[in-house]
Amino acid sequence: IDTGVDYTHNAFDNCDAQTFQLTGQTTLLNDLVQSEHPYGNNEETTFTIHKPGYTNIAVHFTNLTLEEINGNADTTDRIYILDGNNATIAVYKGEHSSFWTPSVAGDTMHIRLVTDGSVTRDGFVIDQVINGTTNVTMDWSSCSRVAGGWDTYHDDANPLDDHGHGTHVAGIALSQNDTYKGVAPSASVVAVKAISANGKGYASDVLAGIEYCTSNAKRLNISVISMSLACGGNSCV
Template sequence: MKKTLLSILFACFITTVSAQDKKPFDDNFKYVPSKIIVKLKDNVDTKTTYNAKGKGISKVNIGQLLGIESKVKSTTILFTEKAILKSVARKKQKRTDYRVPNPGTLKNIFLVDLNSKTENIQEILATLNKNEKVEYAEPDFNYDVNDFTIDSEIIYPKKETTNNAVTPNDPLYSEQTNIAAVKIDKVWDAYGTGDGSQTIAILDTGIDYTHPDLAENIWINEAELNGVEGFDDDGNGYIDDIRGWDFINVDNAPLDDNMHGTHVAGIAGAVGGNGIGIAGAVWNVKLMPIKVFQSNGVGNASTIAEGVTYASENGATILNMSFGSYAESFTQVSQVTTP
């Protein structure tokens, strides 16, 4: 079976390869050993309240409710109130998607932190998935920015010689065979090279936002830039997130320590026509750095989910998620199909 390729540039959805022919805990499925994700049915009352920043707190002992209290260190509501309400509204409106005919809501999804890394995850999940209060329980799957393959039958043609009206002066443009392969130059001619109105969230290993071919296009949170240092000026739950957020090191400096994210950001939105480096698919665009992968290129579903929520709630109009795995997370599919 081919590995899943999640590469989202011009639409907010996930394209997945079916995993139905894989066993739930095939050797190729990697996950965090001490965490699981549990979705309780929507009608289960978890007595949840939300603070001013949309973070939920349940007054119910979730470990006890699930019958695994002795194995649970802590539980966290994974999604914000805003994200949950949007997903509930989507379901009520019966808005369907051909990729996910019956998407669930983001209500009652908990990240469960177990006491020990040696807990038998398979056994725990098997028990939970028989619980009448549980819609699904799954591992906190790992994903990898290098963990995908390109179909061998895809052939990238040599760069075509065109007389297009838009020809960037970037010195490495002549080596960008991908431009001809996807005919972006024809899009430039017909529709322009971007007007800065779109924000692409790059969920990856971070971005070198000081790079001379990217710096001009990096998304800036003006409220935090012009606010008080050390204070959450825009009330989004993240202090001084001027250029996005690092969910790995939990700070406001989502710099790339792998270079995969910087590479992806360059393909999507390197400044074109500036006489430096390459030309991105869009020359004038906002690139939002969201670091959800470690320096080794590995990330997990719950962290990626936090990154998607951040992107959605801070104005991103497009998600770029270039990573893969054999695993399919119900949680991620439900999240990215919520408008």
């Protein structure tokens, strides 16, 4: 959990991860899946969408409006997208409009709303599901040393390093160089970007990254979480 990983680097066997195309059968929901408007404080509510016969499932939000991170004012208001085994697939905060989630194998998706005790906003509305893949789903199949990841800072599926520190730390762990061998040269990495290009971030994004790793321990074979961070006040740098 850091500034991401430059998975295109030759140390990661020149991983060429791409997003899938939006492909499959979309269906409008007769009954919208939605939060209360506005949602409440100190809430943890899970909504489940189950579509028997689906092989891959994703959902479409018409809108998502949660409390924003503002300056030094951090917030833990988040939407967690979970697969049928409760592994976190995506995490969102703030405002987003008309977007698909990444798709997951299976016929079930859970949407978990978690809020803190401060500001409330309008919440979310889900209007469609798809039996297929979406254009925000990363295809890591070409990557022998990268198993997956998420960007909790930007709320997207591409944890590419735009700073350098995360790649440096990953190299210390994973390097297969004969002279500068890493401490775990045969391991692979799950890249979680929680820190910005200028090396700053928020504790809640780091916590969301930890949640991503712990919930995916079985699915992505995660046994160790590495974090090289320093914190001051509400801001992690």
